Amino acid sequence: MSRSVKVWDVPTRLFHWLLVGLVGAMWYTGQQGVLELHIRCGVLLLALLVFRLIWGVVGSQTARFSDFLRGPAAIRRYLAGDVSHAGHNPMGGWMVLVMLTVLLTQVGTGLFASDVDSMLYDGPLAHLAGGAAETMTAVHKLGVNILLLLVALHLAAIVFYRVVKKEALVPAMVTGRKALPYGVTPPFFAPVWRAALCLAAAAGLVAAILRFA
Template sequence: MIIKWDLPTRLYHWIQALLTTLLLISGYSGDGSAIVHQASGVLILLLLLWRVIWGFAGSQTARFTDFLVPPRQIIHYFRGLTVNFTGHNPAGGLMVLLMISLLLLQAMSGLLTSELSDSESLLGRGITGWLELLHEVIPPALTGLVTMHLTAIIIYKYKGQPLVRAMINGYADSTDKQPLLQSNRRAAFVLFISTVLLTSLITVLIFLTY
């Protein structure tokens, strides 16, 4: 057993799951303008910005270079051919990329088309219209990804690979004999504070523009 997922990555995973659930429920219920929906959107944007930074500065299995592989390796994995990986498998890495990308697009489009910003004056009616459309079509895609993710968890549980437990305690079985590059929790905290400041700056600039 080795530590495969560092604490910052595990906390990110569960907070993202919570915020995504709140966003989807409030959005589908028609409360897109409610404070819960807007607050969750701003929080998940902050969280995603942190995750992007952590994808370059975090522990080995949290880095994008560890799990973003060429399409050929993804195809090999689905065909049952041997593919070496330490953290996310190639399919899981693709899921992470898609989830982060869609959530970023959803959070940014929501922020720019909410009453927090005068997007029509800032970007023009044409671009604002596309952002509003984007904000409407992404939730079904996110729901599909979440469903696929939960289905994969059940399948891997059936195969004897408890992914949920690994994302709680960080431990996982591994045949890799090489030590994994671990994270620095102090660095994670500093990056989080920096992300909060960056997000606050973006929000202030939007208000000033308005």
């Protein structure tokens, strides 16, 4: 037996869908060579990622890294049929960490990258990279392919869970609710004002780095 339980808070859901939109916008603007808009989207994405790192420490239970980053034993139990996870399962939790790491690397290298072809637009911190700007640009371009692969794996996982496990992941990230067994304790949620403070801190940190670096 199961019942519908709220598992995802509003800040986490907003982060997810804003991330989808920004990654899509950055891919498109990068492909089309609209580099000024590409850089602006990158700065917004960096602030969003910094917010997620902070929220992963002080946010709601299912948003915290301590809730979904588990060791090999938890992964084995999950593969054996353990479904007592309100938020991310152990495998999905590590996928979140990989995705965040790749995105941070992508944004970080973009800050120091230099458009050596047109010489029109450089990353906001390209002046600090010196001779390493070309390397940063190469890593940034390679990272696009890695990110696209991760996105494809993520979409494949969504289809797998829907078809094989009969679990709809997308509606849960829209409504915040999913079906859980009665034995699973509902997660706790942090207040929205805390998320607002985290977002303000993230935006302020990114703005300070770009202004004073």
